[in-house]
Amino acid sequence: MNEFKRTATIVDTSRRHALKALGLSTIALAAPGLLRSGPALAIPADIAMKVIPRTGETVPAVGMGTHMTFDIKPGKPREHLREVMKIFYDGGGRVIDTSPLYGLAEVTIGDYATALGITRDLFLADKIWVTGEWLGDDSHAQRQFQRSKERLWRDQIDLMQVHSLVNARTVIRAMREWKEDGQIRYLGATHHLPSYFHLMAPWVEKGALDFVQVRYSLATRLAEERILPAALDTGTAVMVNMPFEKARLFQIVKGRPLPDFAGEIGAETWAQFFLKWIISHPAVTCAIPATTKPKHQADNIGALKGPLPDKEMRSRMLKHMETIPEFDKVAKMPAYPGKTFDGVVKRGPRSPGKRK
């Protein structure tokens, strides 16, 4: 119960926030490579904000992911993503997660953020996973980081994460140096496979990270065992990936109405139902759903509005999901049901579209 009391202190929907008032703009102004063309839009006063424990800075509790969705080959239609970003930003969204692993996603973000004039207002979370030519060499990591900054059109990245714990020791050492010299503000590590959480947990338990990024959804709750409690204990912020289980959660609720009680937490759609459940956990800082569709973005960012479920309501939501056929099989279903992507990642022999 105490853990949910803590929610009330970390979820702040009452104050008039602007990230820039809490440090972001100061940092942005110190970065000479930043461009913007319009005035910053204040974050709406009535949306769910969460505190990053290390600094007290607040961020909106719904961000945006870019895996597959923002990877578009040059020359292919991608104007819809400008709309996705605009709706996200106008709705109060600021945290965007990406990676060099996501093909051209960084390029798409950098391009549209610049065109929309919002580059310096965003909280950009990026990743690194390469190291170098020999044990302890981090030259590839340095080059990858440099290229990411160029693609995102930023001299400073807000959060840098070691992608899926690959080469964690070398990459985290490099990230510590970048943090010391102001090239990044926070460092972290990610994974999406629960089978790796036992390797992730010690990093969180010793407080070595500012952020941990893990998969956590109504269908995949293993993070509750070690990672989320450790994050609360050590003041580690938590970013949640795969909040919709790569669209598989929508597959099982297709054609089903929301339960009546969803109205009590202001969830008007299944997307908001899924997101509100995640961001109401006291350890969670933000969830990062990905979409290619402006309409879905409006839906997702809408989860920032209205009340969040308390502990009892969260159990009620889970119990309801457990009555839906196939709920216990979600993680084993094919990812991205019915969707196709046309980016550079798709070219690889192990692209998500080619996996069985």
Ligand SMILES: NC(=O)c1ccc[n+]([C@@H]2O[C@H](COP(=O)([O-])OP(=O)(O)OC[C@H]3O[C@@H](n4cnc5c(N)ncnc54)[C@H](OP(=O)(O)O)[C@@H]3O)[C@@H](O)[C@H]2O)c1
């Ligand atoms: N190891 C790692 O570091 C790691 C691993 C996985 C993910 N991530 C990060 O987490 C982010 C999110 O995870 P994810 O992209 O794998 O999966 P996700 O966000 O769980 O699901 C994305 C899928 O959900 C659909 N969707 C989104 N909003 C919807 C809505 N309102 N209604 C219906 N469908 C909707 C999207 O289709 P439409 O395009 O049709 O909307 C998309 O195919 C990634 O993009 C990435 O940034 C990191």
